[in-house]
Amino acid sequence: MIYLIRHGETNLNRERKFYGELDISLNEQGIVQGQSLQEQLNKITFSKIYTSHLKRTIxxxxxxxxKSATDFIMMRELGEKGFGLWEGLSADEIEATFPKEWAAWxxxxFTITPPQAESFVQFKERVEKVFRDIYRSLREEPETNILIVSHLGVLRLICQLVEKDxxxxxxxxxxxxxxxxxxKRIELI
Known part of the structure; x- marks a missing residue:
């Protein structure tokens, strides 16, 4: 089985800001969320634990x-989509500073890229590639459980790849x- 976990809350989540590549920690609520998941999943043994390279997933x-971070496979490819100059800003701040780009986006x-940001196409390609690689390694040991701790955008792309509709x-x-x-129910090429 593949367990997908979205990281817990951060202060920038609470402030409703874009922060894809900003490397910030969980806040108190995020820590509580992690502790709650630990109670829910503590009987499951994970053969591999994948995270993005960002603090909040680690x-x-x-x-x-x-476990400690030394037990994890940290991968940049599992990092959130970069939002370039929009990172750390709320929607209102982006609209005030980049009105034309914001309206177009x-x-x-999926086709308009914020200034100095990663394009959605690049983001999708890197996530799909890394997930296919992870999946191929799991096919050799189909009875094991793996854990992927990542970001909402990344997890959405994984779910879309697996559940095509x-x-x-x-x-x-x-x-x-x-x-x-x-x-065992995934059919990836």
């Missing part, structure tokens, strides 16, 4: 698994929660 994995978020914006994995995917 801290979440430490809370959930009661709202109309076509889902729309990106309709996939919701709230902070500090998890979703289970049966790796």
């Amino acid at each position: 801290e979440m994995a430490e809370l959930v698994t009661q 709202l109309e076509q978020p 889902q729309e990106f914006w309709d996939i919701d994995i709230p902070q500090g929660t998890y979703k289970v995917i049966d790796n």
